[in-house]
Amino acid sequence: MRLRVRIVMVLALATPGVLVSQVQRPTAARDTTLRDSVKWSATDSVMERLLQKPGYTLTRYEGGIVTFNATAKAFEIAAAAANRAVVEREGQRVVTDSGGSIIYNDRTRSVAVTGRSFQIVPGAGQPPIAGVGTATYNLQERSGRLTNATIATPDEKGQRWFIQSDIAKTVLGDSARNIGQRFYGLGGTLTSCEDSIPDYYFRLREVKRTEKTLVARPAVLYIRDIPVMWLPFVFQDIRPGRRSGILPPRFGASDIVRNNPGYRRHVENLGYYWAISDYVDFTGWVNWRSSAGADSVDPGWYELNGEWKYSWLTRFVNGRLATSYMSERDGDTRYAISWGHNQKLGRNRNFNSNVNYTSSTQLQRRNTFNPYAAVATIASSFALTDKIGPASISFGGSQKQFPGRDQIERTLPTFSISTGSLSVGDWLVWTPNFRFDENASLRIDQPGTFSTRFVGDANGQLVRVDTVRRDRHARTISFDSPLRIFGLDFSNGVTIRDQLNQFPEEKVVYPNADSSRKELRVFQSTFRTDVDWNPSFSLPPFFQNRFKLAPSVSLQNVDPGPFWVRTELSGGEFVHQEKRLTYGVSATPTLYGIWPGFGPFSRFRHSINPGFSYSYARKKEVSREYLAALGKHREGYLGALAQSAVSMSLSQNIEAKVRIPGDSAANAQGGQKLTVLSTQFTSLGYDFERARATGRRLAGLTSENFGTSLKSDLLPGFDFSMNYSLFQGSLLSDTAEFKPFLTSISSRIQLTQRENPFTVLARLFGGAVPDRSPSPQAGQDRSAEESAMARQFASQPVAGQAARGSSQFVVPPAKGWEASFTFSSSRSRPPRGDRIIDYDPKIKCEPFRLVNPFAYDSCLASPSLADTFPVTTEGGPAVRMPRQTSLGSDLRFELTQKWAATWNTSYDFEQHQFASQIVSLQRDLHDWRAIFAFTRSPNGNFAFNFFIALKPQPDLKFDYSRATVRGR
DSSP states (O other): OHHHHHHHHHHHHTSOOOOOOOOOOTTOTTOOOSOSSOOOOOOOHHHHHHHTOTTOOOEEEEOSEEEEETTTTEEEEEOOTTOOEEEEETTEEEEEOTTOEEEEETTTTEEEEEEEEEEEEOSTTSOOEEEEEEEEEETTTTEEEEEEEEEEEEOTTSOEEEEEEEEEEEEOOBTTTTBOOEEEEEEEEEEOOOSSSOSEEEEEEEEEEOSSEEEEEEEEEEETTEEEEEESOEEEEOOSSOOOEEOOOBOOGGGTSOSSTTOOOEEEEEEEEEOOSSSEEEEEEEEEEOOTTOOSSOOOEEEEEEEEEEEEGGGTEEEEEEEEEEEETTSOEEEEEEEEEEEEOSSSOEEEEEEEEESOHHHHHHTOOOHHHHHOOEEEEEEEEEEETTEEEEEEEEEEEOTTOOOEEEEEEEEEEEEOOEEEETTEEEOOEEEEEEEEEESOOSOOSOOEEEEEOTTSOEEEEEEOOOEEEEEEEEEEOOEEETTEEEEOEEEEEEEEEESOEEEEEOGGGOGGGOEEEEESOEEEEEEEEOOEEEOOOBOTTTTOEEEEEEEEESSSSOSEEEEGGGTTOOEEOOEEEEEEEEEOOOEEEEEEOOTTEEEEEEEEEEEEEEEEEOOOOOOHHHHHHTTOOSTTBOTTSOEEEEEEEEEEEEEEEEOOTTOOOTTOSOOOEEEEEEEEEEEEEEEHHHHHHHTOSGGGBOOSEEEEEEEETTSTTEEEEEEEEEEESOTTBTTOEEEEEEEEEEEEEEEESSSSHHHHHHHHTTOOOSOOOOSOHHHHHHHHHHHHHHHHHHTOOSSSGGGOOOSOOOOOOSSSEEEEEEEEEEOOOOOOSSOEEEOOHHHHHHHHHTTOHHHHHHHHOOOOGGGOOOOSSSOOOEEEOOOEEEEEEEEEEESSSSEEEEEEEEEETTTTEEEEEEEEEEEEETTEEEEEEEEEOTTSOEEEEEEEEESSOTTSEEEEEEEESTTO
């Protein structure tokens, strides 16, 4: 009775059904167009009951014509003209297309398949195997033999690889006996190209695929039908996730066979990756540069690297710890460490660190071929944040090292407490905050009076000359306690600053602030402590709709300096000055006018935002002791005069409303706004009492600097600024001379194929351009991308895999062209007096030029004007810094549909040379990417790279690399 039920079930399933098929391209042997899932014909009530019968193994089949041999217990299922033939048993499925047939033998559990294309699914979750011709498959043994088979398999990175074999055998395996799925092939190809005619492939003699690996031997790489490379074997770990293994080394063909005697071999990434657990892994590798033909410029070196990564998501912990050790053949060494850690310690408590340190910034700078790494600062920081009730607490620190320089800028610790608004009621709101910072500048290399120390013996004979180490320590404590009482703001804060300069300084001092007692003294170290308190009270504003008037009352210092101060000139004793009430009022009205438009503009809006403020304070005296403590003298001093001062600022915008195409109405609604011109000016102050006391009108100006900036949407990405120094000398002295001096100019413009002045004007006047928006949005997006990229390279770690520099990091644009230009020029006003230090890097660094070019190059990296540190008192020598003028450009454009080029460079007008160069050409080869790149770093190193890499497996590449150190 059991046999009869089974035969009835099989006969019921043999009813022909309709199956939607997809026509396969004849040339695409690996194009698995047969669907993985089969849509069976609708079943009746009898069929449903048979399918739900327990204790039976189901074999389902369906086709156009079914022939049953009762004696041999065999079925031949032939596909109809537009249908498929399908056999399925225990999750295994065999499908053939129209014109083919499947012969199923129930005794042997075997299937014989013929047809133009067929598909075998070995089991649930297993990739299907497609073939053309004939195949035999045993459903019981879970193995089969087929011709012209194609199987798609992913690698560890998720990339799909297609294996095509002339004769193949597949074995599903047995989990009970720990036998995994296997695929064997004799002859065939391997490729990742999904086209019917692949652009490239590996011709294989034998291939084997398991659940873990893909192995083939030997392999000949064909690009189109041209053989280009022979490999003895191909091995690929196809398991997903992290796996231990050997790292792919990076070297060029010339590193194996030198093309000229002067070439220096350079090999990187010789190492091993160890996946310790699901939470921890470790990587170790070696970089090496040959010492053949070594000299003092390029002695050759080796570098040992290690990196430990950890990630424990359930404990909210992840990070990396990396270290490297470099040793040059001449004996110089460098070690570097990087530690990045992120941890959530509680609901509101977090700890983050990004620590980078190198023992030699000179070696760090001169042995890199990455232009960005040669000039990027080595930055470290850590922070612990928490929130307790309404208070937010932060504790942290930071440090900066500079390439090629010994100076270190350190901020440790920094501590702050801030709260939100604490209100007793609507009439009283308190917002207190506290902050403590301690800064240190170690091994200062800015110019100064004393840079060397002569050491002699008992007889006065010179023994040695030591370099004077100069350090500066500073700390700041601030407590701000603003109050809002009945809607009125009361600002009340205390600030304490302390500074210690641990190096000798030569200064001009005036005892008792008497200019006739001028003396020249040398201090072994200098210090200064400031304590300041400046309360202010803001009255309620009035006329807010028109003038926005806001009166205020404040208690200010007579001199711009702090209230209490102690220095080396006061003998370490605190001296103080007086305070005086200052009354003020400010107004910030907005004036605008609407003007009729013309051409593409429906109308114009001109808005002017002037700012006015007036302050008055009575005359007060400043003691001689206070002036002497700051290194000032009484003669010509103007700080104690009464104040009757005004301050003015101005900004204006001219906006245009773009006319809607096809709408001639003057007052048409809608349309986009366009900023025709936007200008901003820095504020200017004028004191009538000061002008009256000096008898000179221009002496009443109280602003030392004046600047302006311009912007316009008609020039996409355009930004221009200019700054002047107005006076020669201190404004607190009547000897200050009004003499405007240009100190800086900066300009930037960004243009693209879609956003440039010509396309903007074409849009405005109805030209045929792709985008009708006159607003240069693309340029703004590019600026944000470049800023993000600059921050990324500036924060690169000094050790670990992320520190590896690549000269092909500039990505060409996908379409069109892009260009950005940046011009900057800065200079300091020539100081007056007979104590002036001219800081000329060429003169200072001349002793190194012929001895050690690297030391000469590092010495030329002079500090910028922004690197100058604050002095404790007046009277020191003036430093005249060299002028700096440079032009930077970034060009990206398409040469053809497949070729793209980039050129990034900067030119130093003072040195009359290019500081850095990055030139690259990129060719898209469908499955391959070819890049030609040339780089010149600011340290003088050159590098030329050419390589072709496979997109799904970049480690498979052909490259030529030539690295040259300082013109060698």
